Amino acid sequence: MDHIIVEGGAPLHGSVEVSGAKNAALPILFSTLLAPGNHRFTNVPHLKDVSSTLALLKGFNTESTLENHTAVLECKEPSNFEAHYDLVRKMRASVLCLGPLVARYGFARVSLPGGCAIGARPINLHLDALEKMGATIKIEQGYVEAKCKKLTGSVISFDTVTVTGTENIMMAASLAQGTTVLENAAKEPEIVNLANYLNTMGAKIKGAGNSIVTIDGVNNLRPAQISIIPDRIEAGTLLIAGAITGGEVNVKGFDPVLIKALIQKMHEVGFQIKPLTNNSGVHLSSLKEWVSTDVTTAPFPGFATDLQAQFMALMCVARGTSIISETIFENRFMHVQELQRLGADISPKTRIAVVRGKPQGLTGAPVMATDLRASASLVLAGLAAKGKTKINRIYHLDRGYEELEIKLQSLGAKILRGHS
Ligand code: EPU
Numbered sequence: 001m002d003h004i005i006v007e008g009g010a011p012l013h014g015s016v017e018v019s020g021a022k023n024a025a026l027p028i029l030f031s032t033l034l035a036p037g038n039h040r041f042t043n044v045p046h047l048k049d050v051s052s053t054l055a056l057l058k059g060f061n062t063e064s065t066l067e068n069h070t071a072v073l074e075c076k077e078p079s080n081f082e083a084h085y086d087l088v089r090k091m092r093a094s095v096l097c098l099g100p101l102v103a104r105y106g107f108a109r110v111s112l113p114g115g116c117a118i119g120a121r122p123i124n125l126h127l128d129a130l131e132k133m134g135a136t137i138k139i140e141q142g143y144v145e146a147k148c149k150k151l152t153g154s155v156i157s158f159d160t161v162t163v164t165g166t167e168n169i170m171m172a173a174s175l176a177q178g179t180t181v182l183e184n185a186a187k188e189p190e191i192v193n194l195a196n197y198l199n200t201m202g203a204k205i206k207g208a209g210n211s212i213v214t215i216d217g218v219n220n221l222r223p224a225q226i227s228i229i230p231d232r233i234e235a236g237t238l239l240i241a242g243a244i245t246g247g248e249v250n251v252k253g254f255d256p257v258l259i260k261a262l263i264q265k266m267h268e269v270g271f272q273i274k275p276l277t278n279n280s281g282v283h284l285s286s287l288k289e290w291v292s293t294d295v296t297t298a299p300f301p302g303f304a305t306d307l308q309a310q311f312m313a314l315m316c317v318a319r320g321t322s323i324i325s326e327t328i329f330e331n332r333f334m335h336v337q338e339l340q341r342l343g344a345d346i347s348p349k350t351r352i353a354v355v356r357g358k359p360q361g362l363t364g365a366p367v368m369a370t371d372l373r374a375s376a377s378l379v380l381a382g383l384a385a386k387g388k389t390k391i392n393r394i395y396h397l398d399r400g401y402e403e404l405e406i407k408l409q410s411l412g413a414k415i416l417r418g419h420s
Pocket of ligand 1: 023026092119121122123124126127160161162163306329330372
């Protein structure tokens, strides 16, 4: 199993480019199930979750290649309509095959994802919406079976803002009969990327990126091509890496507006962040010390839950006390115990953590990654700690960051991948 060893203390300097967004690539890859033929995507990140998605799609008779960030998928009629537990439990986004399969073939059998390190993460809102559109839903032996003759458009009002729920239903509604209106839809930029692809395929979606999305169903979609948007969460992670080491870095190739909430907080605590020309990234310069601030996670455009663990690492070495509130997932503080192993002073309650910053720094120790963003926060804390930090179980990191250690090396970090 791979691990990462970080030797902290080196301020990062230089420029780094962000890769394509995992959370945009996955729904777009699943959307190929809606239209037969050759789909082509550029800026696809080379990630474990992407290869897991391509493996799942192969089970639905979609052959694919992924070379130099270009993926070509040939979608043919499947003879199997089942997403097996082994794949779904490893990657919850697998549930994104449900909407397209039911809409196009009138049947899908998808394993329930089960629990997750960061929370229960049910899919009831996806299922309620499909039921409202005329599907019959049966849950048996750990699988959801959805059936229908033809989905019909409906008004779906989500009780909670759900990202993959909005994506699943937007895909299903594209091939439904009549108009679907999604209320309280998620507004994440990854949803806009998906809607743009669906529209290029011939769908009629209006309002993606707002809380009300209207989809006029069409009879057929055709394959097309699109570029995956840059990964705003990776951009934020790299920015915090520069900051936590007191460095000066350019993080390039993304629109800073997409992490406005993070940039505002970083300004507030004392970092200087300026947009690069054409808004194609930012320049960060640091002070020796920064102060603490409070953060509450929220759906886009609020402070992303996917950046909470990384920002907590930054607050662990700030001057003052920070209160971090997690409102999206009920168990997203798994990194706290590991950060404490590095000497961080954090008191976690269920959804609130009080971080008493230690500007004098943390001390390296062996730690264990528990989920994707927790792994990233441990890498960041390791960059700021004195001595060596060994991060075990970094397969979590490989699910969602493309060669993070190589990007950090290019900025001067002492970080190596090892095998034990
Ligand atoms: N929820 C329900 N019922 C549902 C769906 C969601 O109660 O049917 C709840 C969830 O339990 C959670 C909240 O609603 O408390 C929001 O969950 P959401 O559905 O928005 O999360 P998701 O779609 O499963 C995506 C990202 C996550 C990211 C969240 C929130 C993908 C593939 N995953 O998950 O990304 O944290 O939105 O922004 O897009 C990550 O990349 O590390 C990651 C976990």
